[in-house]
Amino acid sequence: MPEFNEREYNVILHNGVDYDAFWTDLQEITNKDGVPNRKVQIANPRLGSYRQTHYWLTDTEKEELLNHDSVLDIEIPPEQRTDIAKSHDAFYSGSFTRNPSLSSGDKNWGLLRCNSKPNTYAGNEVVNETYDYTLDGTGVDIVIMDSGVQTDHPEWEDINGVTRYTTIDWGSIHTGFTQNANHDRDNDGHGTHVAGIAAGKTFGWAKNAKIYSLKISGLEGSGDSGTGIDDSYAFDAIKLWHRQKAIDPATGYKRPTVVNMSWGYSAQFTGGSTSYAVRFRGTYYASSTIQASYGGELNHFGLNQFAANIGALGTWKHPVRVTSVDTDLEELIDEGVHVVVASGNLNHKIDVEGGTDYNNEALIKNTTWKYYSRGSSPYSIKGFMVGSIDEDQIQSGSDYVDKRSNFSSHGPGVNIYAPGSSILSAVSNTSAFARGSYYHNGSYWESILNGTSMAAPQVSGVVALYAQSSPGLTPAKMLDVVIGNCSEIIYNPTEELSGSFSLQGGLPKMLHNKYGQNSPLSYSGSFTTTTDISF
Template identity: 25%
Template sequence: MRKRWHVTATAIAVVIGLLAFPRGSGLAQLLGLPPIQIGRTVEIDPILQQVLHTAGPDEPVEAVLTFSRYPSTTVLSLVAATGVHVLRFRVLPMIGVRGTSAQILSLLALPGLTSIYFNSQLWYFLNESVPLIGADRVWTELGVTGRGVGIAVIDSGIDGTHPDLPFGQKVIQNVKVGPDLFGTGPIFVENLANTDTTSGHGTHVASTAAGTGAALAGKYRGVAIGANLVGLGAGETLFVLTALESFDWVLAQRGQYGIRVISNSWGTTGSFSPDDPINVASKTAHDAGLVVVFAAGNSGPGNNTLNPYCVASWVICVAAGLKDGKTLADFSSRGIPGDPVYRPTITAPGADVVAARATTGVVINTFFIIDAIDIGTDAVYYAAASGTSMATPHVSGTVALMLEANPALTPDQVKSLLQGSATPLPGYDVYQVGAGYLNSYQAVVDALL
């Protein structure tokens, strides 16, 4: 697992020396100078360290700067004075920048700066599963379908031309997040029927969360069949800045679309840091009353392999189980034995999950398995896929059911109820499976109490 530097911020003139020294040392100490205490440290992403060290003098580098509060006009003026291209957010306390290594390094002394990260690429972690968790009983016995609850799916996009995901009805907003965030075009293009034109991953995920099953008379319905979907589509390649813009859009528009849940079937590797910009974004969403769900990752069966974005106490981390309801999938990432933090929250169906196939006809990504089982002629509209990507929307859909049943629930209460209602998995430890296997029916019953 990679480590991160926490360095004492000092004069800009000596910042460039940082890149040549071992991790974990204060800059002033490394240079043999008396330490300059200004009451804060700046966390520097090790990937960015490497990029800045190897980039040519005129080679553009993209980075994310996170601040202790929303950057003031004074800070923004200081940034602009360096000549970097700037990407501003509406809600999140951060900015994106594109500039040379020297320009990026000159930003390390900005007041209020807490961390700086490279705009890294992120990875998507990709009929019987719905009855397995009792979601169908929630519809029929409790009359709860997720009605009125919006689920934001940050992913490759959603194919709103699929019969299970009709745009304007099931998918109430579908947004394409611009690939060139520093260009002259719009960052967001809204009201698109199909934003999943090159992947299919997001369509499969969205269908699992709330698809209608209409293509085959309800055979492959999602978990929260009455919930609304809002797509934030980045295409087949997702980067940190694209994900952050998606979070920012959701935070700004959550009231208009009734968004209560953010589903994230993607992530990275490495260690957890609360100052990572993705974790700052998820905490901001949590504090705004949104339930944030993340995939655990597909780097199992080894220990200490969790997606670092799912480790935070304020998110729900989903491991993948087989559809027998008893077995953890071999690929599902594990936490650390005995560690109170590095563990999944819960396990949900993540193997051979059948859900909508985008009109592209594919679901591409190396982080999950597509068409792992033969579903015959159903494959015209559906695909069977495995991965924690597939487990995550089962939980996101369940959360929508819980929030229709009891709209007053807070994100922390939702997480606690999910854990308390889970079915124990004998033979496994909490660092592997969390509280146990998802039980949607019991979770909604408990939410009603």
């Protein structure tokens, strides 16, 4: 048992060090510099991780270990922290061209848009065309790491009416925890919507991929608390599952795994009730200066208000990086898993190391400086970090150009964009979002939602098509190939003012499905978008 002055810490190592040697030194009496001179007790062995183990440590021992050359960071496990929160922030599209009573035959407009590099809509709101496709994700596994998935929704049926949803006991694979009996349900609706975009038979790209759900704790819907899996166990379970996959004799490779993560970590503070300050591009701004010279508007410094009239200056929210979660993401990639992450809906710039905004900080509650231009975890530029394209188009002469959604994160740290505004897909029967009847079966539901949460599964679905075609692609090669095939026609003004839709130094990479051309298969329907802005 831990001593009274110890607490659980996650010790995270740099990539490529001698992991086994370090863990052995930490767990034995070695008299070596930089490690406690006692047998340290393990709190969580992190069965799927090479670089992380949770130990019972004193604060003094933690500080001593942080100086060790092999140690990247030491953190309280994120599920035990109270200063950060996990969310998806998707929202219902109440001002779109349709209400929740959806028209028969309507589809996810991203299918048609990303099947062509030129803008298919060209100023039209509705295009009745065929979504042509050659591949359907056969032989690929897609894991929806989210609020859960409604297992019996008809969207998961294959062409023979057999469900492609596969129930999996992640606890049995991991062996270190027991999966809740109500894990396989979705009381929120978000995870079901995401799954439909990636792999639904009507709304999705990978219409014959297998679909798995890993409900992550903190995203469960109303009345579903405690049915999800904590981050540490969740990531390790997927690593172990993919690691244990057998080689498919037909391809010579494991079945490809694509993991979609349409969520992220953030923190918030109330400007009117706490002291605060910012360091923006190397210059310090006190709260008195911000109020006197900038009217208290923190958006001048890249921080965005999300709830007005709370305190004198409102409530402000910013993305948060968590080293352990980012390490888990990198370990998934190292295992050969293709990861796709929503970049976030806070309209923040995500910079890269060495960039002008990378070290921007906010002083929260007059005690803690937090970086706010580095994006939210999970994050790794080695994976797909997805921004959202809006349903509105920009008219430039006779051409129509895509623009990013006004809520989407952007900047050099976002490496691909896909349609994420007003996306139609399935939702669960217990969805928290406004919804209409699913037109294939009135006993089920569908809805139109907005968010980078909706853009990410567009990418996941297309990645599954590439993986079907080339199952041996490494994550690094997959990233190169998919981004290399992107179109580059996103509206990107040079000014960086709020509302300009600038990518703020990011590349205009728009998802494109190269396998949608000259196809023997087709999918017809009404692909609806809008256009009402001209420049």
